[in-house]
Amino acid sequence: MSEITLQIDGREVKAEEGMTILEAAQSAGISIPTLCHHEKLEPYGACRICTVEIEAHGRTNLVAACLYPVEQNLVVRTRSEKVDKTRKVLLELMLAHAPDAAALQDLAQEYGADKARFGKESSFCILCGLCVRYCAEVKKKNAIGFVDRGTRREVIFIPEITSKECWDCKECFPLCPTEALQATFLLTKALMSPSPPSAPESEE
Amino acid sequence: MPKINSPAELEKLRKGIVSKRDPKKPCIAVCTGTGCLALGADKVVVAIKEEIKKHGLEDKVDIKETGCPGFCERGTVVVIYPEEICYLKVQPEDAGEIVSQAILAKKVIDRLLYVDPTTNEKAVRESEIPFYKNQMRLLIGNNIKLDPKSIDDYLALGGYSALAKALSQMTPEQVLAEVTKSNLRGRGGGGFPTGRKWAECRNAPGEARYVIVNADEGDPGAFMDRALLEGNPHSVLEGLIIGAYAIGSHEGYIYVRQEYPLAIENVTIAIKKAEEYGFLGENILGSGFDFTIKVHRGAGAFVSGESSALMTAIEGRVGEPRPKYIHTAVKGVRDRPSCLNNVETWANVPLIISKGADWFTGIGTGGSKGTKIFSLVGKVNNTGLVEVPMGITLRDVIYKVGGGIPGGKKFKAVQTGGPSGGCIPEEKLDMKVDFDELAKAGSMMGSGGMIVMDEDICMVDVARYFLNFLSDESCGKCVPCREGIRQMLKVLTNISKGKGREGDIELLEELAEITRDASLCALGRTAANPVMSTIHYFRDEYEAHIKEKKCPAYVCKELISYYIDPDKCQACMICLRQCPAGAIAGDKNQIHVIDQEKCTKCGTCFEVCPLRFGAVKRISGEPVPPPIPEEARVIARKSKENE
Numbered sequence: 001m002s003e004i005t006l007q008i009d010g011r012e013v014k015a016e017e018g019m020t021i022l023e024a025a026q027s028a029g030i031s032i033p034t035l036c037h038h039e040k041l042e043p044y045g046a047c048r049i050c051t052v053e054i055e056a057h058g059r060t061n062l063v064a065a066c067l068y069p070v071e072q073n074l075v076v077r078t079r080s081e082k083v084d085k086t087r088k089v090l091l092e093l094m095l096a097h098a099p100d101a102a103a104l105q106d107l108a109q110e111y112g113a114d115k116a117r118f119g120k121e122s123s124f125c126i127l128c129g130l131c132v133r134y135c136a137e138v139k140k141k142n143a144i145g146f147v148d149r150g151t152r153r154e155v156i157f158i159p160e161i162t163s164k165e166c167w168d169c170k171e172c173f174p175l176c177p178t179e180a181l182q183a184t185f186l187l188t189k190a191l192m193s194p195s196p197p198s199a200p201e202s203e204e
Numbered sequence: 205m206p207k208i209n210s211p212a213e214l215e216k217l218r219k220g221i222v223s224k225r226d227p228k229k230p231c232i233a234v235c236t237g238t239g240c241l242a243l244g245a246d247k248v249v250v251a252i253k254e255e256i257k258k259h260g261l262e263d264k265v266d267i268k269e270t271g272c273p274g275f276c277e278r279g280t281v282v283v284i285y286p287e288e289i290c291y292l293k294v295q296p297e298d299a300g301e302i303v304s305q306a307i308l309a310k311k312v313i314d315r316l317l318y319v320d321p322t323t324n325e326k327a328v329r330e331s332e333i334p335f336y337k338n339q340m341r342l343l344i345g346n347n348i349k350l351d352p353k354s355i356d357d358y359l360a361l362g363g364y365s366a367l368a369k370a371l372s373q374m375t376p377e378q379v380l381a382e383v384t385k386s387n388l389r390g391r392g393g394g395g396f397p398t399g400r401k402w403a404e405c406r407n408a409p410g411e412a413r414y415v416i417v418n419a420d421e422g423d424p425g426a427f428m429d430r431a432l433l434e435g436n437p438h439s440v441l442e443g444l445i446i447g448a449y450a451i452g453s454h455e456g457y458i459y460v461r462q463e464y465p466l467a468i469e470n471v472t473i474a475i476k477k478a479e480e481y482g483f484l485g486e487n488i489l490g491s492g493f494d495f496t497i498k499v500h501r502g503a504g505a506f507v508s509g510e511s512s513a514l515m516t517a518i519e520g521r522v523g524e525p526r527p528k529y530i531h532t533a534v535k536g537v538r539d540r541p542s543c544l545n546n547v548e549t550w551a552n553v554p555l556i557i558s559k560g561a562d563w564f565t566g567i568g569t570g571g572s573k574g575t576k577i578f579s580l581v582g583k584v585n586n587t588g589l590v591e592v593p594m595g596i597t598l599r600d601v602i603y604k605v606g607g608g609i610p611g612g613k614k615f616k617a618v619q620t621g622g623p624s625g626g627c628i629p630e631e632k633l634d635m636k637v638d639f640d641e642l643a644k645a646g647s648m649m650g651s652g653g654m655i656v657m658d659e660d661i662c663m664v665d666v667a668r669y670f671l672n673f674l675s676d677e678s679c680g681k682c683v684p685c686r687e688g689i690r691q692m693l694k695v696l697t698n699i700s701k702g703k704g705r706e707g708d709i710e711l712l713e714e715l716a717e718i719t720r721d722a723s724l725c726a727l728g729r730t731a732a733n734p735v736m737s738t739i740h741y742f743r744d745e746y747e748a749h750i751k752e753k754k755c756p757a758y759v760c761k762e763l764i765s766y767y768i769d770p771d772k773c774q775a776c777m778i779c780l781r782q783c784p785a786g787a788i789a790g791d792k793n794q795i796h797v798i799d800q801e802k803c804t805k806c807g808t809c810f811e812v813c814p815l816r817f818g819a820v821k822r823i824s825g826e827p828v829p830p831p832i833p834e835e836a837r838v839i840a841r842k843s844k845e846n847e
Binding site: 043045046047048049051062063064067068069082086089090093094096118119121126127129146148149150151152153 | 505507522526527529530674675676677678679680681682683684686687688689690691693694714715718721722723724
């Protein structure tokens with residue numbers, strides 16, 4: 001592994017080849033906000049809250065710090081007018097789903113995001129995928145999955161697997177940044193439980 | 205069929221095929237591409253075959269079921285060889301006349317010829333029809349000349365000679381250098397230099413590497429890749445094999461959507477035939493180069509056309525894009541170097557190898573070489589597939605090739621580049637069509653969709669339509685794309701319903717910027733283009749919707765009303781009878797009135813009101829006048845005896 005020197009927020013930072021900007025920043029004690037990132041999981045790049053500004057190959061670009069691999073002489077700015085503006089709007093878009101989620105509230109305050117800017121969306125889920133990926137990558141059970149795509153995408157428990165695997169686990173619950181996961185679980189549980197015995201029919 | 209083991213054997217075989225074919229023997233070529241099939245081309249073929257049998261001409265006349273020549277507007281297209289007489293809109297009932305007149309009596313059937321709508325002049329040959337005359341059909345020109353299921357047809361036209369040349373006379377480096385020199389750019393959307401992509405893949409570390417054909421054509425209304433793969437599959441295979449040789453790949457994929465059954469069928473047959481002839485498999489043409497191709501059927505998702513999503517799908521997972529900070533050419537399918545090019549890009553390769561990079565760079569503009577196939581659709585007379593040299597003006601494509609706007613309507617805009625493209629207004633019609641110019645105008649080449657819009661199209665509605673498409677077709681993984689599209693679509697829907705507010709345009713611009721800058725893949729990064737370009741060129745239309753609650757094109761139903769002008773209504777009962785909602789009250793001698801509560805704004809009354817009356821009016825942005833009093837509605841006819 002060769003050593004790479006890059007610049008983050010004006011500071012010279014040493015990193016190893018193959019590291020991401022996020023890892024390099026963390027190792028130097030520079031904080032970059034994340035929501036869908038988890039150290040036990042593969043980088044995912046969905047929430048984009050870790051967006052930073054880079055200068056490379058003569059161009060300025062916004063990239064996801066959790067995914068972008070470090071390069072020699074890369075110049076990274078973890079805060080700039082553009083970065084802050086991007087994070088603010090991203091937060092507002094997510095707050096439309098989960099206006100009272102603590103993880104979003106703290107960031108909202110820092111970036112001046114208005115939780116009521118967009119009308120309340122019906123689902124609390126911000127589709128960070130932590131539960132889905134934790135179940136697949138760490139627990140290797142695949143009891144939770146995404147269904148559909150685009151604006152109809154949602155997270156569901158797969159009843160056949162859930163009924164066998166989930167009762168004693170629930171390790172995904174604390175990962176959820178909103179209340180969505182537990183609600184989804186309760187719904188699945190309700191759907192799975194046998195329906196109350198119906199009154200005997202008197203047809204004979 | 206014994207395998208061909210050398211270029212010399214290939215030439216011998218080709219000579220054999222050509223010598224067995226009499227160039228004077230009449231041949232009836234019927235387009236059986238998807239467009240003509242939908243118009244009943246299969247029935248035309250059956251009818252012609254029956255006629256040929258009836259006349260006992262089975263040995264004297266050939267009938268060929270070909271791919272799409274592009275003029276779908278006038279299907280079923282039939283061309284009679286060797287005279288190259290082109291008949292359009294052919295029906296099964298015309299079969300008798302085609303065989304007895306066109307073949308036996310050698311007479312031209314006037315009524316099936318192309319008639320120029322402006323000059324009324326007839327065109328006999330394909331090359332005389334303005335639609336074809338103004339094109340440069342290097343790639344789709346052969347479609348009508350060959351049966352896509354016959355490798356011999358392709359060989360007779362010189363097929364696989366470029367492959368033989370590459371394998372026997374050129375090193376992989378030379379092939380790569382030639383393609384690089386040709387300045388060929390990716391036809392699937394981005395316009396990335398093909399040579400550079402090939403070199404990157406070739407030089408990437410690792411043993412195994414893949415070459416892939418992207419046939420996941422997903423733009424609404426676009427079907428050029430489909431026509432190529434259905435109509436001339438061997439040209440795509442030949443390009444792919446040459447590319448594999450240059451890159452050093454021994455395994456290729458054709459990713460084609462399941463919704464293209466004929467393309468899958470034809471390309472599968474083509475692969476089988478190419479294997480039999482020795483153009484695929486081990487030791488191709490005795491060169492020592494091995495290469496195989498697999499067909500991967502995609503489950504038809506727009507986002508799967510994105511390179512990393514497509515490769516994820518090939519691996520058997522959900523087709524979702526992954527970050528591409530490391531190019532897929534370096535780390536693609538199963539993390540191995542993978543070179544993905546569009547169908548049309550691959551089909552260009554044999555031409556470049558055969559005729560040379562210098563020939564290719566002679567066509568086009570400074571930054572965009574060669575030709576481009578467009579799906580010319582929408583409000584244009586000659587819809588279909590058109591292949592034109594890069595650098596042609598939009599005006600020439602729409603007016604010379606496309607034959608202009610039907611119904612004497614006024615041109616308003618042309619949408620290029622599919623859902624991620626933009627709308628280009630009239631003042632830009634003289635711009636040159638190439639990758640860079642289209643991008644400068646706020647649109648893009650995309651894979652070649654070209655939707656012509658006339659004055660009856662509302663630009664807010666167009667933006668809303670494309671955003672709605674993308675809200676379904678985004679994979680939904682990253683926040684800026686999924687949520688940005690969701691919110692933009694909401695704002696646009698509100699505007700089109702008359703609920704637009706001051707500041708909505710600025711809000712759209714802000715969301716568009718975030719979606720463009722922060723999204724994970726190209727779908728998200730270009731998703732706002734339809735919004736941005738319509739705001740840029742048609743801002744007044746947005747403002748009319750928001751401020752005056754007016755839809756200038758009379759499209760947005762919530763913003764328009766229909767009204768019968770009592771001074772003009774002749775109480776003819778036509779609109780009253782045809783109104784599907786039963787919203788028109790009146791009688792023979794009683795002026796008609798629309799019940800605004802019942803009206804569904806379908807526009808039927810407006811369309812059926814006789815031009816000489818012109819009594820039905822469209823109103824937008826102003827109140828509907830109150831109905832006239834009951835007693836004033838009676839019409840006293842002047843000449844009763846005429847009724």
